[in-house]
Amino acid sequence: MEPPALGKVGSEKEEGFGVQPRRMADLGRVSNLRRSNSSLSKSHRLQGPFGSSEKQENLSSWIPENIKKKECVYFVESSKLSDAGKVVCECGYTREQHLEEATKPHVFQGMEWDPKKHVQEMPTDAFGDIVFTGLGQKVGKYVRVSQDTPSSVIYDLMTQHWGLDVPNLLISVTGGAKNFNMKPRLKSIFRRGLVKVAQTTGAWIITGGSHTGVMKQVGEAVRDFSLSSSYKEGEVITIGVATWGTIHRREGLVHPTGGFPAEYTLDEEGQGGLTCLDSNHSHFILVDDGTHGQYGVEIPLRTKLEKFISEQTKERGGVAIKIPIVCVVLEGGPGTLHTIYNAITHGTPCVVVEGSGRVADVIAQVASLPISEITISLIQQKLSVFFQEMFETFTEGSVVEWTKKIQDIVRRRQLLTIFREGKDGQQDVDVAILQALLKASRSQDHFGHENWDHQLKLAVAWNRVDIARSEIFTDEWQWKPSDLHPTMTAALISNKPEFVKLFLENGVRLKEFVTWDTLLYLYKSLEPSCLFHSKLQKVLAEEPERPACVQMHHVAQVLRELLGDFTQPLYPRPRHNDRPRLSLPVPHIKLNVRVALIYQTRDVLCRGLAGLLWPQDCTAAALACSRILKELSKEEEDTDTSEEMLALADEYELRAIGVFTECYRKDEERAQKLLTRVSEAWGKTTCLQLALEAKDMKFVSHGGIQAFLTKVWWGQLCVDNGLWRVALCMLVFPLLFTGLISFREKRLQAVRGPARARAFFNAPVVIFHLNILSYFAFLCLFAYVLMVDFQPTPSWCECAIYLWLFSLVCEETRQLFYDPDECGLMKKAALYFSDFWNKLDVGAILLFIAGLTCRLIPATLYAGRVVLSLDFIMFCLRLMHIFTVSKTLGPKIIIVKRMMKDVFFFLFLLAVWVVSFGVAKQAILIHNESRVDWIFRGVVYHSYLTIFGQIPAYIDGVNFNPDQCSPNGTDPYKPKCPESDLARHEPAFPEWLTVLLLCLYLLFTNILLLNLLIQVQEHTDQIWKFQRHDLIEEYHGRPPAPPPFILLSHLQLVIRRVVLKIPAKRHRQLKNKLEKNEEAALLSWEIYLKENYLQSQQFQQRQRPEQKIDDISDKAPCGPGLHPGPLTPSSCRGRCCLFRLYQRGRGNGCAGKVDTMVDLLDRDRLKRSGSVEQRLASLEEQVAQTARALHWIVRTLRDSGFGSEAGVPALASQKAAEEQDVEPGSRKKVEEPGDGYHVDARHLLYPSRRVTRFPVPNEKVPWETEFLIYKPPFYSAERKDMVAHGCSGFMATVRVQVAAQGHSAGPLGGPLWVPCPLVSLLSPLHPDGDLLSEISFNAVDGQTDRRSFHGPYAVRGGLPLNPMGRTGLRGRGSLSCFGPNHALHPVVTRWRRNEDGAICRKSIKKMLEVLVVKVPHSELWALPGGSPEPGETLPRKLKQILRQESWPSFENLLKHSTEVYKGYMDDPRNTDNAWIETVAVSIHFQDQNDVELKRLNSNLHSHDRGVSIRWQVVDKRIPLYANHKTLLQKVAALFGAHY
Secondary structure, X not given: OOOOOOOOOOHHHXXXXXXXXXXXXXXXXXXXXXXXXXXXXXXXXXXXXXXXXXXXXXXXXXXHHHOEEEEEOOOOEEEEEOOOOOEEEOOOOEHHHOEHHHHOOOOOOOOOOOHHHHEEEEEOOXXXXXXXXXXXXXXXXXXXXXXXXXXXXXXXXXXXXXXXXXXXXXXXXXXXXXXXXXXXXXXXXXXXXXXXXHHHHOEEEEEXXXXXXXXXXXXHHXXXXXXXXXXXXXXXXXXXEEEHHHEOOHHHHOOOOOXXXXXXXXXXXXOOOOEOEOOOOOEEEEEEOOOOOOOOOHHHHHHHHHHHHHOOEEEEOOEEEEOOEEEEEEOOOHHHHHHHHHHHHXXXXXXXXXXXXXXXXXXXXXXXXXXXXXXXXXXXXXXXXXXXXXXXXXXXXXXXHHHHHHHHHHHXXXXXXXXXXXXXXXXXXXXXXXXXXXXXXXXXXXXXXXXXXXXHHHHHHHOOHHHHHHHHOOOOOOOOHHHHHHHHHHHXXXXXXXXXXXXXXXXXXXXXXXXXXXXXXXXXXXXXXXXXHHHHHXXXXXXXXXXXXXXXXXXXXXXXXXXXXXXXXXXXXXXXXXXXXXXXXXXXXXXXXXXXXXXXXXXXXXXXXXXXXXXXXXXHHHHHHHXXXXXXXXXXXXXXXXXXXXXXXXXXXXXXXXXXXXXXXXXXXXXXXXXXXXXXXXXXXXXXXXXXXXXXXXXXOOHHHHHHHHHHHOOOEOOOOOHHHHHHHHHOHHHXXXXXXXXXXXXXXXXXXXXXXXXXXXXXXXXXXXXXXXXXXXXXXXXXXXXXXXXXXXXXXXXXXXXXXXXXXXXXXXXXXXXXXXXXXXXXXXXXXXXXXXXXXXXXXXXXXXXXXXXXXXXXXXXXXXXXXXXXXXXXXXXXXXXXXXXXXXXXXXXXXXXXXXXXXXXXXXXXXXXXXXXXXXXXXXXXXXXXXXHHHHHHHHHHHHHOOOOOOOOOOOOOOHHHOEOOOOOOOOOEOOOEEOOOOEEOOOHHHHHHHHHHHXXXXXXXXXXXXXXXXXXXXXXXXXXXXXXXXXXXXXXXXXXXXXXXXXXXXXXXXXXXXXXXXXXXXOOEOXXXXXXXHHHHHHHHHXXXXXXHHHHHHHOOHHHHHHHHHHHOOOOOOOOOOOOOXXXXXXXXXXXXXXXXXXXXXXXXXXXXXXXXXXXXXXXXHHHHHHHHHHHHHHHHHHHHHHHHHHHHHHHOOOOOHHHOOOOOXXXXXXXXXXXXXXXXXXXXXXXXXXXXXXXXXXXXXXXXXXXXXXXXXXXXXXXXXXXXXXXXXXXXXXXXXXXXXXXXXXXXXXXXXXXOOOHHHOOOOOOOOOHHHOOOOOOOOOOHHHOOOXXXXXXXXXXXXXXXXXXXXXXXXXXXXXXXXXXXXXXXXXXXXXXXXXXXXXXOEOXXXXXXXXXXXXXXXXXXXXXXXXXXXXXXXXXXXXXXXXXXXXXXXXXXXXXXXXXXXXXXXXXXXXXXEXXXXXXXXXXXXXXXXXXXXXXXXXXXXXXXXXXXXXXXXXXXXXXXXXXXXXXXXXXXXXXXXXXXXXXXXXX
């Protein structure tokens, strides 16, 4: 990160920064530091908006114990003055800002200031909450930490004490720290994309935290997001890692016991050479090294912290991933280039935003070029363009360093992503960031499945299904359904329904995925905030013995509560001997997965899943989900979520209607069977019951269901029989046998016996009309008794009424206890009393009993008659329920019923007008009325009657008559006269006012009445159709005889239920249990028609205008920059079409849609081209495999004596075939033209040492190329065995030799790095201390072979030169000797076999297994080879994994091995004067029963516990060192095996 330009700070600002002298043991200064805002802090603590006091106390104790700051304890006057002209210490602080002990003269006298010695750690004094003055009440967190603070402590602070969730992604934003200008569109794209990727993936954004440069851009992006987002979208975590010594006004953050909150003032004008914190960051880590004004202090800690976080593992839903990290680069200078280089070197993907300026644009300009074209002159040219102001400061050495770093950055293209506005389908930075991470993950060495599985886990963790569709589920990898099961579980638990939909689309079968254990795991993983979790906890709490965990019968209990008690439990309570089932029936799978999805996804199950989780029992499934969601919405506290659930319930209902409509159109009879079929998956209920319980009125009012209900209503009679025929046959019974009535069954139509009469009188329509006649007779007899025959002693007519009423009571009792679904008495009673008409029946019966009781007592005979008269009204109201069967009267009765409910609430509103008008009228007209009853009449009674037209005669004075009123109010039967003139006998009240009040009163009250009528007429037809079922079901199960003859049926029923113990059964016409074969055929038919319905829905979707525009845009190319070839007439027509659409749309807001069309067009072109490229690559690979197979066949035949050299056909070279095997993006380095030089040997950082190589660009590698400024450092590792050989004797000689070789400066003119003593210049193989001049190069030197496989090498200045060119480092490095260091790499292989012993194959080729080892602290495996000790045959690493007694046998294997490679190895340990050359040999065991193979396996033993040994499958994704993979590939090619 680039430090901002240091400016001058005025004297006032510098003085304002002064603080009291600091004392180590004196904390009395705290009050002084906090005096300015102590009252404000106190008020905030009392209000408590910034966290509980307990949490603050924990932080105040934990942070000082674990986190330190740094203080300078030795004041040394610096030669430089502060900007205010004050004397400062070498640390940058003034004398007043030091501890008192640091300014005492006797302390550290005579010593130079050394930060390692004179800066000490002590408990931090700046932490807590931070509030930016004047910028709202947004509260952040901050802490001052020492630069040596362990990353684990900071990570623990953020996650445990600050309460941050572990991130799914780490975004490190770096770039210019100076304010720079970005194009408005690019700025908008960057801000939107950065915040989108952070918000959707749950990422942390880490920046420098200051209010300038790229940090300011990030902060403003977060600010814009927070202003436009809702509270549900969450906060974007933005962490600023800044240097404490460069923060302006940091004294306000010093609070030894914690600032809760600490106020910080953003003062850009007075910051001078310092920087202000950015107010839009949420957390700040302020790194302190004890100095003031020194930038870049935070970089090492930030690097270590990011690396530590990226090594952590986050587990969710049983899937664990390491937290990925990506570096986003905007603008920047040399420091930014160094950051990018380090990131690429450590395997961190980088996204460079082109157009942001400087370094970002330089890299973006050359990123697509071959390495050979990235030359020093090109980089110099780019620097002159993008660094115009500071180009003169670039030296030749710095340009060379830039060239080398940029070459290394571009070489690892798999880690570098250039974001170009509007290119490659990129519209936002978020897609580029996620694609960069996947590209980097794809380039890592894993087996195919492991690699793709890792990418999928990342996409699921980020919740980016769009990235998964475009980057992962492609033709490159064929997913097995079983491979998706873990991520399917994680998506369910993590509330990601879009991924569930994606997995189902890509082959996951619920029957295979859902097992007993999987379901239990899903339910146990419910979040505590989930409704289903709370329901399960209630069920567990009700258990007599609290179970340890949730079981499936607990789940079944909750599901039954949601679906309704009419359903049966899906899972019975297990017995002690029962074992858990490993798999579930298919219908139960559908139910449980659907329920799990609904409950897991608090954002409501996405609509797309409704079609995917619809493989069987479609209609019942949709209706059941509608029921569950409606029940959920009642308990959901969040209004928005509740409304979403209801909307989704309506969506399910519409889907059920759609499928049933398709079925009804094809076959009415089979469709009606679906309604009454008993579904085992839904608790042995039916579709019709589910719809009724869910109150799905639209479904029940469907024409097909109404036709079915009509069919049930008519029983076995034909529905086209007129009611007059039915009534005539009821009155004249013999007409039934004349053919006047027609039946549906031909059998009944033909017979004339009792079966025909039984079918007629059992029809619900006949039972209903018989009951109507009976009820009318009852009412007539009841009215006759009340008006004519009400005697002190009951007459026979009155006794008949009593018998009649008793039969009605028996029938209501039967309805109450009739329970064919086995719901239970309490549930049945609740259902019975939930019906309004049942309540009316019970009320009428109870009132009749009360009247009868009074009637039988002579003293209350009249009161009894009054009660019975009122009861007669209630019995007459019961007629309304009978009339609901009429299609004409039914909706009207529903209107009246709803009106009666609404009128009670309406009266409260009406009472406002009645009372207000009545009081005003009474006060104006009547003076001091004292009679309470007449006050009530005047205020309420008369005002209420006025609404209906009974206007008081004296209201306007026209009909005023003194004789009709009492002047003094003394006549109890007359009202008091209004205000009047007694002399003139005229009213004295203001008539105009009373008339005006009356008019307004009537106007508003009539408006209210009219509104009441309008309100209640909505959806009455649907309600009538829905309630029609209840009436039909009631008479469908009612005994055929009407009251009072129904008593005979009740007597028969008592005998059947009580005496014979025959259970009640629902009629098959409403609930039918089908045979298995018939049910399977019916469900298959339903599934087929469901597919038709979905296809028709898709067709309708495609016919929408918006979709048509999108389809047109897919076919027409648009934009010259997007067209892959020359402009053709057809392409021009497409462009003109889009242009015309755009011109038309500018006025009506369609421009955005045209932009979308262009974007879709470009993406489609890229997808097509990508598909073609994949096919070509696949074809090339197949051709290469064929060529290698032919090579092997020809070679084998020739070795066997068949054919001759002259007859060998000309085939592609083996080398060319091998090169085809190397896939782009793999860790194997694909050599570009002109990039045939060693690469690993030129890494700037020497492995495991703090040695930096001199940068050597590609063009300067050959020794023949002139490189005047080439001054590499000299490094040779010390050898302990050389210290004992009196090295001081030849120190002078060594210095002379080194000086003669020109080792006077380090890289870029820096100091020479040579270890002291310089014993490393001597060959460690010469224990007598021979000088370099005595070493024999290009020959066998004692036991050391210094000959190269590549022929004689040059020796310059007594040192050998690397035959492959410059490396940027002289000396021996960490190798054993100067010149070639010979190594041996045995490649031990065997065929991979399955359980049957057969050789496994992939792409027709056999598969190999190779013996590899893994050392501690390494993520890569290696071949068991290396450099043998002098005089030895076996490498040291090989000896470490073999028992000593097996060494001779392995040496024998080496003698019979096949050499596959001999030559130079590109190794990072190589130097200009020492390098590695190896011999790779193949040891292959053809037979699995080979004695030597068994002996080898038995002797494999690691002497070091940290070393791992294994047989690894040979694959190009094998996690092996790069140079070892090259050797392994050659062995695979040797045997024609898969690689």
